[in-house]
Amino acid sequence: xxxxxxxxxxxxxxxxxxxxxxxxxxxxxxxxxxxxxxxxxxxxxxxxxxxxxxxxxxxxxxxxxxxxxxxxxxxxxxxxxxxxxxxxxxxxxxxxxxxxxxxxxxxxxxxxxxxxxxxxxxxxxxxxxxxxxxxxxxxxxxxxxxxxxxxxxxxxxxxxxxxxxxxxxxxxxxxxxxxxxxxxxxxxxxxxxxxxxxxxxxxxxxxxxxxxxxxxxxxxxxxxxxxxxxxxxxxxxxxxxxxxxxxxxxxxxxxxx
Numbered sequence: 295x296x297x298x299x300x301x302x303x304x305x306x307x308x309x310x311x312x313x314x315x316x317x318x319x320x321x322x323x324x325x326x327x328x329x330x331x332x333x334x335x336x337x338x339x340x341x342x343x344x345x346x347x348x349x350x351x352x353x354x355x356x357x358x359x360x361x362x363x364x365x366x367x368x369x370x371x372x373x374x375x376x377x378x379x380x381x382x383x384x385x386x387x388x389x390x391x392x393x394x395x396x397x398x399x400x401x402x403x404x405x406x407x408x409x410x411x412x413x414x415x416x417x418x419x420x421x422x423x424x425x426x427x428x429x430x431x432x433x434x435x436x437x438x439x440x441x442x443x444x445x446x447x448x449x450x451x452x453x454x455x456x457x458x459x460x461x462x463x464x465x466x467x468x469x470x471x472x473x474x475x476x477x478x479x480x481x482x483x484x485x486x487x488x489x490x491x492x493x494x495x496x497x498x499x500x501x502x503x504x505x506x507x508x509x510x511x512x513x514x515x516x517x518x519x520x521x522x523x524x525x526x527x528x529x530x531x532x533x534x535x536x537x538x539x540x541x542x543x544x545x546x547x548x549x550x551x
Contacts, residue, residue, distance in 0.1 A: 336405055341384045341500070343403040343410070346428060348502035349455050350375040350386070351518045353483035356460075358394060360476050369394055373480065377500060377521035379528075387521070393417060395462055395476060396448075410435065412448065424448055439467040447472050456482045498537045499525050510534065 356371045371393040378385045378400075386401040399414040412424040412435050424435035424446070433450040440446075449461040458480040463472035495504030497518035504516025506523055510530040517523045526533050 337383060339405045340403045343405075344384055344386055344401065345500055345502075347375075347386055347401070347433075347452070348497075348500055348518070349452055350388070350450075350458065351377065351497075351500075351502045352505065354458065354480040355483055356390075356393075356478045356480040358476050358478040360474075362474070362477065371478065372483075376519035377525070379499075379521060379525040393478075414448070422446060443467045458482075497522055499533055501540075 352375060354373045354375075356373060357368060358371060359365065359368045361367075369392070371390055373388055373390045373393070375386060375388040378387050383402060387399070388401075389398045390396055395416060396414050397417045399412055402411045402413075403409075404411060407425075408427075409425050410428065410433060412426075413421065414424060415421050420440075422437045422440070424437050426433065426435035428434075431452045433452075435448045435450075437446040437448075443466055445465050445467050447461075447463045447465075449459075449463075451459040451461070453459060460478045460480065462475040462477075464475055465472045495516035496502070497504045498508075498515045499517055499522040502518040504518055506517050506519070508515050508517055508523055508526050508530075510526075515526070515534070517526055
């Protein structure tokens with residue numbers, strides 16, 4: 295029996311190698327697509343939950359009062375809310391100027407826990423993590439006890455497109471009742487938000503009031519903040535396609551009487 299030469303084995307070995315590489319490539323591509331689909335579904339749910347706060351997008355004028363119905367030690371501040379789509383999940387961000395307590399914050403939604411998370415930076419440099427639920431039109435968030443054994447509660451009440459109230463309270467971890475720190479009553483700067491059916495420009499990204507014009511292929515659209523503007527400019531075709539799908543779905547959904 296003649297020995298098989300190495301040259302004869304080469305095609306067989308090469309074919310097996312190619313087959314292994316193709317299988318590995320298929321598995322990697324499948325894993326990538328599965329992860330992409332999962333991420334997309336999670337992000338869609340996060341976006342839907344955060345869209346409930348579309349009325350906050352834009353600028354606000356606030357008046358803070360340590361005591362209810364008293365102007366003693368009151369102050370004025372300004373805040374601005376916007377979307378951010380540059381991270382792994384959609385977020386709402388706000389900055390406060392001339393405030394006495396909170397200077398900035400980032401609001402996210404955790405689908406697995408069905409909880410809202412707010413990372414807030416205070417004017418004295420502390421950063422606190424809040425978690426909580428949206429109950430009707432009030433987002434109620436609490437922090438874990440800090441080094442001084444203090445628990446903070448932040449309530450954001452969406453009264454209407456023009457008015458929002460933020461209440462900051464605290465208590466000892468061993469206590470059950472919160473004490474008021476301050477309440478800030480906010481009034482929207484400039485024009486009112488879009489109302490359903492009012493014919494006002496709609497943000498093509500989130501559905502809020504469109505205040506900034508953008509364009510693609512000669513056609514004008516609107517977005518509500520700089521975060522949505524960047525998201526549109528990064529991928530206008532996808533944003534427009536998703537917007538058209540939402541509009542089509544609304545037309546086919548029967549109205550509730």
